Amino acid sequence: MGKSGKTTDDFAKLSVDQFYQALKTQATGLSDTDAAKRLQDVGPNTIQQTQSRSQFKAFIKNFTSLMALLLWVSGLIAMFVGMLELGIAIWAVNIINGCFSFWQEHAAQKATDSLKEMLPTYTHVWRDGKTKQINATDLVPGDVFTIQAGNSISADARIIAGNALQVDESALTGESVAVDKQPTYHKGDGKFAEANIVYAGTVAVNGTATAVAVQTGMQTEFGQIASLTQNQQGTVSPLTAELNRLTRQISMIAILIGLIFFVAAIFFVHYPVAKSFIFALGMIVAFIPEGLLPTVTLSLAQGVTRMSKKHALVKELSSVETLGETTVICSDKTGTLTQNQMTINHVWLPKQRYQVSGQGYLNNGQVLAAKTPVDLAQAPDLALLLRISGLDNDTEIQPGKTAQAKPKILGTPTEAAHLILTEKSGLNLDELKQQYPRLEELPFDSDRKRMTTIHRQPDGQQVVYVKGALDGILAICDTILENGQVRPITATDTANIDAANKHYAAEGLRSMAMAYRAYNGLPSDPADCTIEATEQHLTFVGLTVMADPPRPEIYDAVEKCHRANIRIIMVTGDSPLTAKSVAVKIGIDSDQVRVITGDELAAMSDSELQAAVKGEVIFARVAPEQKYRIVKANQHNGEIVAATGDGVNDAPALKQADIGIAMGVTGTDVAKDAADMILTDDNFASIVSAIEEGRTVYSNLQKFLLYILNSNVPEAIPSVLFLFSRGLIPLPLTVMQILTVDLGTDMLPALGLGAEKSEPGIMDQPPRARNAHLLNKTIVWKAFGWYGMIASVLSTVAYFFVNYLHGWPNVALAASGDTYVMATTMTLAAIVFCQIAAAINCRTQVTSVFTIGLFSNRRIWWGIGFEIVLIAVLMYVPVLQGLFNTAAINGRDWLLLFSIPIPLVLIEEARKALVRRHLA
Template identity: 80%
Template structure:
C-alpha cells in the first residue's frame, strides 16, 4: 500500500470514493492477502515500548550511586588498614542494601505491568467480503471493521455508516460526556472533534457503525502521545539529588578530618608517615555513615508498603519522598476530582423545582418521597417526566457482583436518568412492560433529540421526546402546568431559558423533556410505524428539565482542605468546559470565584513567560490539549515548584512523565498513563495522594532523625583521638579505631534503622513544604549533633575513661597504652558512648513533640535495636575471641549500674529543651 501523506484529520473531508481509492480498499474490506502484506509493512497494531527496561541496568544502578561507591571505597580502606572483617562487613551491607532496593522496585514494576490492558483483544472486520473476528493486533490501515456499543476502538478510523453512535473519548480529551459520531463530516470544537473520525483507545457507549482503519499502532493519536512520553528524558528525583549532595558533603568532611589527623599525627605525636596515614584512613572510615543507604532504602520501602495498603502503588522508592516535597498538584478533573459518573441533581418543572439527593427529593427545603415509592397510577407532571426519562432511554444498568459498582451499558447521561427513576421508586422492568416501546427515532447530533413511541395501559399511543433545550423547546407550542396543558407563552419561554442559563452558569448540563399524545391530530400518520422526524417531532408539550453534573468524589473535600493546611496548591487541568471546570473547582475549594480560567486556545497564544506568571496565581485550565498539560507542568517547575501531576488518559501521559511525581489512576487509567507515572492509585482516590504526601514528609523527617543520630556519635568518637593528638600521645587513645567502627557498623545500625520506621509526628501536614534549597544536613542538625547530643556524649564518655584511670591510681600513676587498666578504660569509654546513643535514639524520635506523647514504646524496632546493641556490647566484653579483637574486657556490676543510669538524665534534659522550644513557638 502506498504511504499517504494525509493525516487522519484530512481523511475526514475526502469523498467516499476518493477515500477508498487513497487507502486502496473498498466497502467489502481487504482480502486476506492484502491484510497480511500490510501487516508486514506497518507492523502489529500495538503500542510499542521504545525504551525497554534492562533488568541488569536496573540491578547495577543500586550499586553505583555516590553513597554506594563511597561504601565500596570505605570497605577497601578498612581492608587496607588491616581490618579485613570490617571491610567485608561494609561491602556486605552495600550488597544487601542494593539487592533489597532492586527487589522492591522490581516487585512494584511487576504489579504495574499486571495492570496493563488497554487495547481490546478482538475486532470484527470485513475480510474477503465476510465478517471475521481477528486479534486487534492484526488490524491494518484499510481494514473495514464493525463498531458496537461497549466495543473499545482499535484504530484511528473514518466512519462510513453509523446509527446513534456515541463514543467516550475521555481517555484522549478528559471530557466525561460521550461524543456523537456520524458518517457525514462536521468539524467540531477542539481537537479530536471531527464527527466522522473515531480514535484508538476510545470506547463506543451506544449505537453501531462501520469504519475504515486509517492509522494503527504507533501511528495513531494514542500511539503518538505514547511515543512522546517514551522519548522524554527521565528526571532525577529530588531525593537522589539531595543524597548525592549529602554524600559529597560527608565525603569532604571525612577527608578533611582525615587530613587534619594525618598532619597532627606526624607533627604532634611524631608518628611515622605510614602509621599516620593508616590512622587517618581509619578516621575517614569512622566518619562515613555506613548505615545511611540502608536506612534510606528501608524508610522508603516502608513508605511504599504503607502506601500499598492505602491503594497507592509506587514504582520507584524515591517517589515516596518526592511526594513529601510536593508544592503543586496539577490534577485532572474527570475521574480524579470527580466520580466520572453523571448525576441528576435538579428536576425543574414550570411550577416546581426539585433538588435531587442520594436520600430522596428535597421540596422547598423539606425532604419528601424518601420512604415511599412514587404512585405510578398518578399521572402528575413530576411522574410523567420520570417515566419519559426511564422509557425514552437506550441504556441499561447491570447489577455489579457483590460490592462492585453497577455496569453501565450505554451513555452516562442516560444512565443518570435511569438512576433518577430508581431513586424515585420506579421499577424499570415493570415500567417497560407496562409501556412497551413500538417505535424509535434515534438520537443524532444534528437535531440533538431522541424520540420513542409507547403503548399506554389504555391501549393508546404516546410520543416521548428528550433532547437539548434549544432544539426541543422550539418544537413545543404547549406546556404542562399543574397537570393542565395550556399554550406556551413568551413569558414561559423566557422563564425556561433563564432557569437553563442559571444552571449553565454553575457548570451544570440540562436536558429537556416533552411529550405528545398520538391522537391523529396535526398531520400525524394513522400508523405509528409510519412516524418520521418531520411528522412526529412537532406540536409538542413541554414538561421540564433535568439538570446534571459529574459530582465530586465525597472524600475530595477533606483532601483539598488537608492540602490547603499543608500549603500545597492544586491546579485543575481539564479538557472540560470552562464553566464546568470553574464550578467544580470552586465547589470543592480548590479556588475561589475570583480564579482565572485559561482555555486551551488562550494557552496556545501565551508565551512561556506569561504562562509562568499565570500559574503563580489562582488559575484553572480548561479545554486543554495533551502538549499543553506538559507545558503547564514545565511552567510550574520553572518557577521552582515540585510538581505532582495526576491523570488517567493518554492525554495526561506526557505531563505525568515530565512531572517530579506522576500519578496515574489504576482503575480508569490508560496503559500509556500507567507506564508514564511514578505512582498508580489502585482505587483512583485523590485522597490517597494526600496520604502519600504525608508519608513522603514522614520519610524525609525520619532521614533527618537518622542523620542526627549517627552524626552525634561522631563527636565522642573523635574527642578521644583529639585528646591523644593534642596531648602529643601522653593520653593514650581512649577509643581504638576498631571500637569506633564497632559503634558505626554494629551498635548504631539497628536503632538507626528503627528511626527510619518512625511514624509521622502530629501536625506533619500543618507545615508548609520545605524550601527547594533546604537540605537533609542543615544547621539545626549540625548544631544538635555536634553541639548538643554530641557534647553530652563526649563529656560522659571522656569522664568514664578518666574515672576508670582515677580509680586505678591516676594521676599518681601515669596513663599507659597497655595493661588491664587501659583495656578497662577503653571498654568503659565504648560502653558510655553506646548508652549515650540509647538516649539519643529515644530523643531523636521526635523533633518538637515530647517522646511520651507519641508513646515511649510505640516504635518496637528501636527497642529491638537497643536490645541488640546492649547484647552486642556484652558479647564484646565477655566473649574471649571478641575481647582480643576489639580490645575490651569484662566490667563490674557497679559499672553496669552507672551505664544503665546514663540515658535517664539525657532523655529528661532533651525533654526540657523540647518543652522550651514548643513554648517559644507558641
C-alpha cells in the same frame, strides 16, 4: 502522521471517493493479500515499548549512588591497609542495602506491570468482500471494520456509515460526556473533535458504525502519546539530589579531617606513614555514617508500606519523600476530583423544583422536594418525567459481580443517570416496561440531538416520549404540562425555561429536556412513523439537570492542601465553564480564577505561560502536549510538581512531573506506567495522606540523621586526645569499635526513628524550601555541639574512670593489655548508652517526648534492647572479644552505664521546654 503523509484531520476532510483513493481501499474492504502486505509494511497494530526497562541496570543503580561508591572505596582502602574484617563489613553493608533497595522497587514495579492492552482482542473487518473476525493486532490502514456499542475501538478511523454512534473519549480528552459521531465531517471544539473520526483506545457506548482505519499502532493518537511518554526522561527526585549533596558534604568533611590527622600523626606524633594512614582511615570511618544509606532505604521502605495501607502504591522509594516537598498539584478533573459518572441532581418543572438525594449508583434515596419525600401519586408532572427518563432509554445497568464492585453501564453515562433517577424515585423499571411496552424507536442522532420512543399505555392508547437537547425540543413544542394540565406554551414559558437552562449552565451543569405527545393522527402502525411526522406538536414536561459530581472527600482534601500551602491547578480536557464551576465549588479557586483554554495556551509563549501559572488559573480543553508544558512551566518557576491523572492524555505530564500520580481503578495502563505513584482507590484525598506521609518521612530522615551524626563526635574525640597528647593517651576506641556503633548498635534505633509518627501541625506548615537541606545548621549544632559533646565528655570520662580504677594517674595509661581492653570497652559502651538517650531525645524537635508518650514508639525500644544485647554479646563472646578489642565488665560498670541516659533525657527536656516557651 502515517506513511501516507496525511494527518487524521486531512483524511476527515476528503470526499468519500478521495478518501478511498488516498488509502487505496474500497467500501468492501481490502483483500487478504493486500492486507498482509500492508501489515508487513506498517507493522502490527500494537503499542510498542520504545524503552524497555533493563532489570540489570535497575539492579546496578542501587550500588552506584555517591554514598554507595564512597563505601566501596572505604572498604577497598581498609582491605588494602590490612584491615580485612573492616573492609568486608563495609562491603557487606553496601551489598545488603543495594539488594534490599532493588527488591523493594522491583516488588512495587511488579504490582504495576500487569499491563493490559487497551485495544480489543478481535475486530470484525471486511476482507475479500465479506466480513471476518481478525486479531486486532492484524488491522491495517485501509481496513473496513464495524463498530457496535460496547466495542473498544482498534484504530484511528473515519466513519463511512453510522447509526446514532456515541463514543467515550475520556481516555484521550478527560471529558466524561460521550461524543456524537457521524459520517459527515464537522470540526468540533478542541482536539479529537472531528465528528467523523474515532480514535484507538476509546469506547463506543451507543449505536453502530462502519469505519475505515487510517492510522494503526504507534501512528495512532494513542500511540503518539505513548511514544512521547516513553521517550520522556524522568526527573531526579529531590531526595536523591539531596542525598547526593549530603554525601558530598560528609565525604569532603571526612576526607579533610582524615588528611589533617594523617599529616598531624606524621609530624606531630611521629608515626610511620603506614601507621599514620591507618590512623587517618579510622578518622574517616568515624565521620562517614556507614549506616546512613541502609537506614534511609529502610525508612523509605517503611514509608512505602504505610502509604500502601493508605491506598498509595509507590514505585520508587525516593518518591515517598518527594510528595512531602510538593508545592503544586496539577490535577485532572474527570475521575480525579470528580466521580467520573453523570448524576442528575435537579429536576425542573414549570411549577416545581426538585433536588435529587443520594450519590452513586442505584441508591435507595428518594426524590426530594426541599427535605420531604415526594408522593408521586400527588405529583403527576414529576411521575411523567420519570417515566420518560426511564423508558426513552437504551442503556442497561448490570449489577457488579460483588457487593463492592460498581455496576457496569452498557450505554451512555447520561442515559444511565436517567435510569438511576427513575430507580431513586421508587419506580420499578421492569414493571414500567411491562406497563408501557415499547413499540418503536427513532434513534438519537447528532443532527436532531434527541431520541424518541413510542409506547403503548395501559389504556391501550399510544404515546410518544422524547428527550434531548433543550433548543431542539423546545422548538417543536406547542403545549406545556403544568400541574397535570396541558395548555398552550407562551413566550413567557419559553423565557422561563431558557432562563432556567442558562442558570444551570452557569453552574457547570448540563440540562436535558423531556417532552411527550399523545399519539393521534398518525399511522396506526408505529413502524410507519417518520421523524418528521412524529416529532412535532409536543408537550413540554421539564428539565433534568446533571453533572459529574465532585468526590465527597475532595472538599476536606482541598482545604488541607490550602493549609499546607500547596496550590492545586486544574488541568482538564473538559469545557471551561464546567471546569471553573467544579473548581470554585470544591474550593480550589475563587470566582475570579483565570480560565485558559487549549487554543489560548497554544498561542502563549513559555514566558507568558510561566507568568500565568504563578496566579490563580485553570486550564480547560487542553491537549496532551499542553499538559506537559504546564508541568514544565511550574518547574521552571521552582515548584515541586505532582501531576495527577488517569487518561492516556495525562501520561507525558506524569512522566515529566517531579512525582506523577495515576489512578489505579480508572487509570489507563499508559498513565500507570508513566507514574511514580498509583492511587489504588482513585481517591484524591489519598494524595493528601501521602503528602503528609512524605513530610513525615523527611522529618524522620532529619531525626535519624541527627541521631547517627551525633555519635561521630565521641567516635572522633578519642583520636583527638591521642593526637594532642602526642600519643601519651592511647586510642580509647578502635576502628572496629567505631564500625560497631555505625553499623551495629545505631541501626535499629535509627529505623525506629524512621517509623515515628508526625508531630502535630505538620500539615499546617508550608513545604520545605527548595534550598533547604537535610543537613542544616540546627542539625549540625545539635549533633556536634550539643548531643555529640555531651556524649564525648561521658565516654571520655568512662575511659579514664576504668584507668583510674587501675592506678592512673600514678600509673601511665596502658596502650595494650587487660586494662586497655577494659577501658576501650567502657568507652564503646558509654557511647552506646549515650545513643540510647539520643534515640529518645531525637523523637521530637520541640514537643516533649512525654507528651507523645515515652513508650509510644515500640520500635525505638526494640532497637534500644537490641543495642544492649549486642554490646553484651561483644563483651562476653570470646571470639568477638578478640575481633572488637572488648572484655567482660562487672555489675558496677553496668550500673554506671544504665545511669547515663536518665540525666541526658532530662537535660534535653529542659532545653525543649525553653524552646517552646520562646516560640510561644
